[in-house]
Amino acid sequence: MRLARSTNIGPVTFRKMLERFGSARDAIEALPDIIAQAQTARKIRLSSRAETVSEIETAQACRARPIIFGDPEYPALLAQIDDAPPYFYAIGKTELLGKSAIGIVGARNASATGCGFARKISHELVSSGFVVVSGMARGIDGAVHGAALQLINKDISGGTIAVLGGGVDVVYPREHQELYERLCDQGCVISEMPPGLKPQARHFPRRNRIISGLSFGVVVVEAGRNSGSLITARFAGEQGRDVFAVPGSPTDPRAAGPNSLIRDGAILCDSADVILDAVRRAEQNTHLFEEIHSFNSEGCANHPLHKNKSFDDIIASIEGDTVMSDDKKTTQESDKEELLSKSTSTETAGDDTEKIFELLSASPVLIDELIRTSDLPAGQVSTILIELELAGRVERHPGNRVSRIAN
Incomplete structure (x- = not known):
């Protein structure tokens, strides 16, 4: 810690x-x-x-x-992403962290139709035994959590997880105080931030990578062109997860995000069945994640x-x-x-450190390729990259890649 x-x-x-x-x-x-x-x-x-x-x-x-x-309770899917949080805090039913999950995100200023569709697919996914993950924001997020909580006492195995941008004990927005209390009691609330920390704008992209990291796939219901929901979708794609998008009218700005995702190859989602079919295929490959976080x-x-x-x-x-x-x-x-x-x-002398640095460019390269090209031991390259990263000279990217930081 x-x-x-x-x-x-x-x-x-x-x-x-x-x-x-x-x-x-x-x-x-x-x-x-x-x-x-x-x-x-x-x-x-x-x-x-x-x-x-x-x-x-x-x-x-x-x-x-x-x-x-490294704990048994740490979600295996989340542990698989390159920038998995070293630890996070949880309040509520932590057993939900071990269940198959789907992320559902969307606009804060969502339409009544968008919220209704979000409630519908949340209801159907939870009824099928899945956990729905969202960020407890206004609009789509609140609709997703609320619909899931309606089913909690009806003998189902699904549930809902809220990932917060601030401390796990900080309610944001304030009007979701009642929803937060229900989530702590009947669902699960998590955050990688220290308790008591008030959320800031820069915290939400970090929060979004956890929503996608917990999930087999992410559904975007409504989102403008600059919506944070598209950041969650991008993280999902980088993490190798399915991206689902709910189409909307081309005249509605809130449909611009999902429509562009579909144009770029996201799965068109018009019902929960589309999600269930895709996720059940993904679940068959869970052996890929076994023991990936046991180090x-x-x-x-x-x-x-x-x-x-x-x-x-x-x-x-x-x-x-x-x-x-x-x-x-x-x-x-x-x-x-x-x-x-x-x-x-x-460890090598400064010339080996500079050798590694000179092999890097602004374009990310696989670390395995860097090891092969440098003809240096993997452990030595790993140590040099840690030194260069701490020095602010390189940055890491998803997929075990690294690049030089421009001066």
């Missing part, structure tokens, strides 16, 4: 660091050396223990539970965070980091020296 909240360490860098060093604890130990190698002017500040404890206590106060990447090292497996995620255990573990016996200190220092020794043996 400290590593994930550190400045300029996003979800992709977080994941690459865990793959490289085996655990967040070891990655934090190695971070100063990585920063020194990168010679970066970017501000990289590790989140403090006090900040982490404060966040956990705030989450505890609002009944929010942390779901951490925890043995060193992490016995950590209290993974053995028993009670808040008291987590806080005790964090506070316990500051108090240890001399023998334990000696052991950890020895382990750190061994780790840094291994890291040093695979």
Whole structure:
């Protein structure tokens, strides 16, 4: 949690660091050396223990539970995306996170017809045992959640999940207070943001990638040409998920988004049956996602965070980091020296770092192709890319690709 909240360490860098060093604890130990190698002017500040404890206590106060990447409860489909959140908070029925889901998004200023259609397909999908995912916004989102909640007590296995742009305890918009309370009680509300954080415009695209990441496919009901719903559709396409679009009148600006998606190859959606047929075919390929998010090292497996995620255990573990016996200190220092020794043996001089950088351009390239072209070991290339990313010289893209950042 400290590593994930550190400045300029996003979800992709977080994941690459865990793959490289085996655990967040070891990655934090190695971070100063990585920063020194990168010679970066970017501000990289590790989140403090006090900040982490404060966040956990705030989450505890609002009944929010942390779901951490690598946990059995972490949704396998979400874990498959390149920028999966290191952890997120959930309130409500977390068992819904393990069910097959469909995202439904659309305009905030939706028409009565659009809201009616959204309710209809939400009702039919939940009745068929699926979970519908949306963002609890005005318009289409609210209609989707409301229709799903009407079926909760009717002996069905479906449900609804709301992904928020702010903290999991922050109701936005305010008029959805009652809907939020029902979702916390009968559905599930999640957010990767710290509890208490008020949503800002820049948070919603990050929220949208989670809506699509949780889902086998995303349905766009109504959306203008600049709607955030189209961002969700784009994320779905990049993540390899189906994109469904509900056609509308060419004279209605709210139909411009779905109509353009259909023109670009989205699946025309005029009923829930279209979605069910496509998703059932996709479900047959779930073996592609098996164990894709199981990377925890043995060193992490016995950590209290993974053995028993009670808040008291987590806080005790964090506070316990500051108090240890001399023998334990000696052991950890020895382990750190061994780790840094291994890291040093695979790190290259500045000429290899520049070699990798020179092979990059503004056009994203597959990292596997970069490894082949550079003729350097995969672990060495991975370390160099982490250094270049922390230095603000490269950026990662979906599909395990990377590109140079223009000066």
